[in-house]
Amino acid sequence: xxxxxxxxxxxxxxxxxxxxxxxxxxxxxxxxxxxxxxxxxxxxxxxxxxxxxxxxxxxxxxxxxxxxxxxxxxxxxxxxxxxxxxxxxxxxxxxxxxxxxxxxxxxxxxxxxxxxxxxxxxxxxxxxxxxxxxxxxxxxxxxxxxxxxxxxxxxxxxxxxxxxxxxxxxxxxxxxxxxxxxxxxxxxxxxxxxxxxx
Amino acid sequence: xxxxxxxxxxxxxxxxxxxxxxxxxxxxxxxxxxxxxxxxxxxxxxxxxxxxxxxxxxxxxxxxxxxxxxxxxxxxxxxxxxxxxxxxxxxxxxxxxxxxxxxxxxxxxxxxxxxxxxxxxxxxxxxxxxxxxxxxxxxxxxxxxxxxxxxxxxxxxxxxxxxxxxxxxxxxxxxxxxxxxxxxxxxxxxxxxxxxxxxxxxxxxxxxxxxxxxxxxxxxxxxxxxxxxxxxxxxxxxxxxxxxxxxxxxxxxxxxxxxxxxxxxxxxxxxxxxxxxxxxxxxxxxxxxxxxxxxxxxxxxxxxxxxxxxxxxxxxxxxxxxxxxxxxxxxxxxxxxxxxxxxxxxxxxxxxxxxxxxxxxxxxxxxxxxxxxxxxxxxxxxxxxxxxxxxxxxxxxxxxxxxxxxxxxxxxxxxxxxxxxxxxxxxxxxxxxxxxxxxxxxxxxxxxxxxxxxxxxxxx
Ligand code: FES
Ligand SMILES: [Fe+2]
Numbered sequence: 001x002x003x004x005x006x007x008x009x010x011x012x013x014x015x016x017x018x019x020x021x022x023x024x025x026x027x028x029x030x031x032x033x034x035x036x037x038x039x040x041x042x043x044x045x046x047x048x049x050x051x052x053x054x055x056x057x058x059x060x061x062x063x064x065x066x067x068x069x070x071x072x073x074x075x076x077x078x079x080x081x082x083x084x085x086x087x088x089x090x091x092x093x094x095x096x097x098x099x100x101x102x103x104x105x106x107x108x109x110x111x112x113x114x115x116x117x118x119x120x121x122x123x124x125x126x127x128x129x130x131x132x133x134x135x136x137x138x139x140x141x142x143x144x145x146x147x148x149x150x151x152x153x154x155x156x157x158x159x160x161x162x163x164x165x166x167x168x169x170x171x172x173x174x175x176x177x178x179x180x181x182x183x184x185x186x187x188x189x190x191x192x193x194x195x196x197x198x
Numbered sequence: 199x200x201x202x203x204x205x206x207x208x209x210x211x212x213x214x215x216x217x218x219x220x221x222x223x224x225x226x227x228x229x230x231x232x233x234x235x236x237x238x239x240x241x242x243x244x245x246x247x248x249x250x251x252x253x254x255x256x257x258x259x260x261x262x263x264x265x266x267x268x269x270x271x272x273x274x275x276x277x278x279x280x281x282x283x284x285x286x287x288x289x290x291x292x293x294x295x296x297x298x299x300x301x302x303x304x305x306x307x308x309x310x311x312x313x314x315x316x317x318x319x320x321x322x323x324x325x326x327x328x329x330x331x332x333x334x335x336x337x338x339x340x341x342x343x344x345x346x347x348x349x350x351x352x353x354x355x356x357x358x359x360x361x362x363x364x365x366x367x368x369x370x371x372x373x374x375x376x377x378x379x380x381x382x383x384x385x386x387x388x389x390x391x392x393x394x395x396x397x398x399x400x401x402x403x404x405x406x407x408x409x410x411x412x413x414x415x416x417x418x419x420x421x422x423x424x425x426x427x428x429x430x431x432x433x434x435x436x437x438x439x440x441x442x443x444x445x446x447x448x449x450x451x452x453x454x455x456x457x458x459x460x461x462x463x464x465x466x467x468x469x470x471x472x473x474x475x476x477x478x479x480x481x482x483x484x485x486x487x488x489x490x491x492x493x494x495x496x497x498x499x500x501x502x503x504x505x506x507x508x509x510x511x512x513x514x515x516x517x518x519x520x521x522x523x524x525x526x527x528x529x530x531x532x533x534x535x536x537x538x539x540x541x542x543x544x545x546x547x548x549x550x551x552x553x554x555x556x557x558x559x560x561x562x563x564x565x566x567x568x569x570x571x572x573x574x575x576x577x578x579x580x581x582x583x584x585x586x587x588x589x590x591x592x593x594x595x596x597x598x599x600x601x602x603x604x605x606x607x608x609x610x611x612x613x614x615x616x617x618x619x620x621x622x623x624x625x626x627x628x629x630x631x632x633x634x635x636x637x638x639x640x641x642x643x644x645x646x647x648x649x650x651x652x653x654x655x656x657x658x
Binding site: 009010011012013014015016018019081082086088089090091092093094095096097098100101104105109111112113114115116117123181183188189190191192193194195 | 246269305324398401402403404405406425427428429431436465487488490491492493494497525537545546547548550552565566568572573575578579580584585587588589591618
């Protein structure tokens with residue numbers, strides 16, 4: 001990687017092709033959430049489940065450096081504001097963070113001046129209904145899971161819920177997350193203080 | 199011993215409510231009473247006199263581009279369908295069946311020539327006219343009588359794509375109501391090819407606080423450095439702070455050429471453009487880091503050469519806040535709408551806008567411009583507005599303290615030479631002044647003390 005292409009410092013990888021692939025692979029989930037692509041191998045499914053459980057734990061414990069280390073250098077954390085994600089080149093998303101912006105997001109939360117997270121939310125991420133699907137690439141998998149996030153902050157508790165698509169690939173004997181797409185069930189409604197990572 | 203305070207609005211029994219709501223007491227030159235943010239009775243009256251008695255923003259024409267397109271929205275608390283009817287006219291129909299009151303349409307947007315009530319099946323054309331009821335032989339009445347047609351907002355007018363409505367037959371024309379705030383709106387639109395934009399998704403926020411807390415904040419240059427310190431530090435992480443947009447507010451913002459302005463009729467304006475060099479590309483240079491920035495900037499430069507700077511400026515956040523009372527805030531590249539839900543609950547919908555280039559002024563670069571522009575727009579709702587909304591909620595909590603009654607808005611007051619008033623009454627002050635707040639709340643008081651005659655109309 002040339003230094004000026006370091007995804008922590010510049011965003012060359014979010015290019016036309018990247019967007020095109022996102023739209024093709026994510027916006028219509030019936031393209032990939034297909035029974036004939038579902039992985040039956042319990043060992044593989046268990047490894048995927050373990051990845052999501054670990055991610056949930058790191059988020060709940062505020063270990064955001066470790067959380068981000070689960071992600072590929074050229075990654076995306078995406079909360080669409082349109083069903084399936086739409087085309088993010090033409091419409092705003094609730095969140096569309098590349099590597100650099102995720103690092104900025106975490107930096108901001110740690111300044112002590114991000115008033116929406118002072119004091120911080122307490123969360124419990126519950127991940128369930130984990131299904132793994134093959135893709136056209138041999139070492140790349142799509143994981144569909146459902147989530148409930150119980151969040152307590154400012155004297156109130158609430159539940160956020162929806163389903164996630166994780167695009168993961170094998171890396172150094174483990175996994176790395178390339179894309180996490182979070183589909184809130186109420187993505188098109190006004191939501192209070194969405195300042196935690198889902 | 200220090201002096202004990204006499205309350206201006208002592209808490210009392212229900213029959214004492216009227217004097218407690220004396221707005222000449224609750225709105226003073228330098229401060230307002232907590233009750234204007236917390237009293238359910240005042241809120242109920244706002245939902246008729248402000249949201250009904252004056253021109254209120256309803257929707258944008260780009261949301262209903264073709265005949266029969268509709269969006270559902272609210273005028274205050276009234277459920278409304280804004281529709282481009284089958285003849286092409288824009289109407290704001292009450293989303294309320296004339297039979298027994300059921301809402302007709304529960305979708306947020308769509309296309310329909312007619313609306314059928316899900317309760318007993320009365321059906322209305324999108325002009326609002328009743329077109330049929332099941333088993334009419336059970337009725338002695340004539341359903342051609344206009345009283346059975348849908349109620350609709352009697353006056354609906356657009357200003358360059360922004361659709362407004364009022365129930366007040368005596369209200370001035372929309373143009374007159376807007377007055378000089380149309381100048382910054384024109385400038386905001388005219389920086390785009392064809393002088394227009396289309397809506398492109400939205401960031402939708404909610405806070406548990408009164409709607410006026412958002413309107414108070416919309417021109418508040420005083421809070422920026424403190425409330426948005428985390429955002430300023432975040433931008434500073436990657437670049438020289440002196441180049442970044444929010445850093446207009448660095449050190450002593452009142453010494454910068456930006457200003458705030460009060461136009462009358464409740465409308466105000468924060469203009470940060472004078473802080474930016476007036477040359478193509480200057481706005482883009484102060485934009486923060488966003489996904490895809492390096493790639494798409496390079497694409498646009500390759501394609502457009504020395505015309506690239508103008509295109510890139512369209513992806514950068516326009517440094518203005520144009521606040522049209524009571525609910526339309528045009529800021530950056532967003533069209534933000536304030537939706538009151540209850541005295542202590544408000545939705546803030548930040549509609550994104552996209553550039554369209556029918557004449558080809560951008561020589562094929564419009565898609566790349568929009569791909570950048572979508573990302574620049576996501577930044578503030580994510581890293582700025584969440585903190586504002588958290589503070590609005592904390593104001594509402596603070597205002598629950600009954601005996602501590604006053605909210606101050608006197609910054610810039612009584613300082614000789616600080617505030618300028620031109621021959622048309624337009625007021626200009628340094629960027630952190632609260633003069634816009636004092637002025638708009640006086641207008642709010644005038645409206646709340648008026649007795650507007652609110653009317654609906656029905657198709658004949
Ligand atoms: S309430 Fe609509 S048809 Fe009866
Ligand atoms: Fe703010």
